[in-house]
Amino acid sequence: MEPVDHRRVVNEMDFFTGDQSSIRHVKADDDDDHHVKIESEHPGWLQDQAEDVNTCLNLLTTNSTASEKSSRNLKEKQRVNQLADVRAELERINAENQRLKLSLSQVNNNYYALQMHLVSLMQRQQNRIAESSEANNTEIDRPMEDKTHGEGTVARQFMDLGQAAKAEKDEVLESSSEDRSPELSASAGNTIVESMDRREKNSTTPECFPHPQGWPPKKAPKFNNTSKDTEQAQQTMAMIRRARVSVRARSEASMISDGCQWRKYGQKMAKGNPCPRAYYRCTMATGCPVRKQVQRCAEDTTILVTTYEGNHNHPLPPAAMAMASTTSAAASTLLSGSMPSADGIMNSNLVPKGMMLPGSPSLVTLSASAPFPTLTLDLTRNPNQRPLNQFHPISPHWPHSLSSLPPHLLGQPIYNQSKLLGNFLSSQGNINELCGHLAQNQMRGHPVADTAATAAAITADPNFTAALAAAITSIIGNSHRDNSGGNNNSTTSRNTGDNNT
DNA sequence: CGCATTTGACCGGCGC
DNA sequence: GCGCCGGTCAAATGCG
Numbered sequence: 423m424e425p426v427d428h429r430r431v432v433n434e435m436d437f438f439t440g441d442q443s444s445i446r447h448v449k450a451d452d453d454d455d456h457h458v459k460i461e462s463e464h465p466g467w468l469q470d471q472a473e474d475v476n477t478c479l480n481l482l483t484t485n486s487t488a489s490e491k492s493s494r495n496l497k498e499k500q501r502v503n504q505l506a507d508v509r510a511e512l513e514r515i516n517a518e519n520q521r522l523k524l525s526l527s528q529v530n531n532n533y534y535a536l537q538m539h540l541v542s543l544m545q546r547q548q549n550r551i552a553e554s555s556e557a558n559n560t561e562i563d564r565p566m567e568d569k570t571h572g573e574g575t576v577a578r579q580f581m582d583l584g585q586a587a588k589a590e591k592d593e594v595l596e597s598s599s600e601d602r603s604p605e606l607s608a609s610a611g612n613t614i615v616e617s618m619d620r621r622e623k624n625s626t627t628p629e630c631f632p633h634p635q636g637w638p639p640k641k642a643p644k645f646n647n648t649s650k651d652t653e654q655a656q657q658t659m660a661m662i663r664r665a666r667v668s669v670r671a672r673s674e675a676s677m678i679s680d681g682c683q684w685r686k687y688g689q690k691m692a693k694g695n696p697c698p699r700a701y702y703r704c705t706m707a708t709g710c711p712v713r714k715q716v717q718r719c720a721e722d723t724t725i726l727v728t729t730y731e732g733n734h735n736h737p738l739p740p741a742a743m744a745m746a747s748t749t750s751a752a753a754s755t756l757l758s759g760s761m762p763s764a765d766g767i768m769n770s771n772l773v774p775k776g777m778m779l780p781g782s783p784s785l786v787t788l789s790a791s792a793p794f795p796t797l798t799l800d801l802t803r804n805p806n807q808r809p810l811n812q813f814h815p816i817s818p819h820w821p822h823s824l825s826s827l828p829p830h831l832l833g834q835p836i837y838n839q840s841k842l843l844g845n846f847l848s849s850q851g852n853i854n855e856l857c858g859h860l861a862q863n864q865m866r867g868h869p870v871a872d873t874a875a876t877a878a879a880i881t882a883d884p885n886f887t888a889a890l891a892a893a894i895t896s897i898i899g900n901s902h903r904d905n906s907g908g909n910n911n912s913t914t915s916r917n918t919g920d921n922n923t
Numbered sequence: 924c925g926c927a928t929t930t931g932a933c934c935g936g937c938g939c
Numbered sequence: 940g941c942g943c944c945g946g947t948c949a950a951a952t953g954c955g
Contacts, residue, residue: 686928
């Protein structure tokens, strides 16, 4: 038999906070001469307050003297004054807190902006070194130069988006891009807005830019020089959101893991493909606009095509940083260049020549037929098997080895990735060489299995493909990244677990 | 029971 | 104007 508790327990809301979660229990103990005990999370404080409780009921005993009354009134006034003081202090502290929060947010933004700038500077320096050492190979060097050019540009693009001085912009518009030094370009308001504006001005070119099927005219109305900067910025951002990055990779999994958390919100049968297309949205933060589509290739169902769209509006975990700037990079690549057409882009230095091997399908393509400009990274094509075969031993530790890859691809700051990859691409010009290079650096001493199955396993590994895609995209996208510090498409442990099995 | 996924409905853009 | 198509929504369903 349990002892019966005669105490009545009454729930009371905490009126100080209005928080139901901080409900106190007021226990009336029948065994204690009807005394009321007040239990609190802050017993000491409450006790002190209880002693000083001002009921404002003016409950005075009849035998009080006039002097006692006056002294009590005085005390009450003092307490009221103290209370007012405390309240004022509280309000002041709250205001200060808000200010500090704002400052912190600004500091964060500035930090990211500076980081982007640093990245661009380091990239530029790196490219100069590569340029001098690879003077003979202008085909490969120039893309890197342009990348550098673009990187500073984009770092600024996102920093200054919406603030670009219009007069400055118009001035820049007068000069051709060839005449501009990278420094000038990066500092003279060469924003996406400007790029689009320039394209708009360049009406002599029939197809100024791949905007078939209504893009951008419908989604983003034409710019004119009299519109406000803010409108332009919004339109530009809308365009950036529409630009896409598509990654083709062999994978048995339903989705490659890229560091982010995704929630499936739809699935459709797309025309011309027996495999359904799945629609996912990023759930790492409420309101994150990033979407991705996953669909198997109609011709080869072992190939998984993942298309990213949008920019994350939240910081990403370290594991997700591998996909740094994927979509924003692509968007910037597509939008910041003054390419008259998709062919222009492909024939230009925007896409590293090394990515387009002679006699083999290009690893990077730009779709001009898609509704939105789409950059496609094809990780399924493997014109040179050697490096991949070298790359990886058949090992039960492979997944763990992947986790050792991050120091090169996943966990390092973007500029390291870009530097590494940039160096390598400029010197080797072959993505497979890149794989081998990474592998040799990372896994030196490991046995080498020279089998096609190994290569397939590597390319099929979601982590690897995602990381590789991110790295490549970082380069292709001129290492563009915005100052949110979180415009990355990446992968997450959850997805890794859920979707790779 | 809460959350994620599934799936049919719905909507807007585009071509005819 | 109509139908097709891609994309999204939201109720139903499944699962842990």
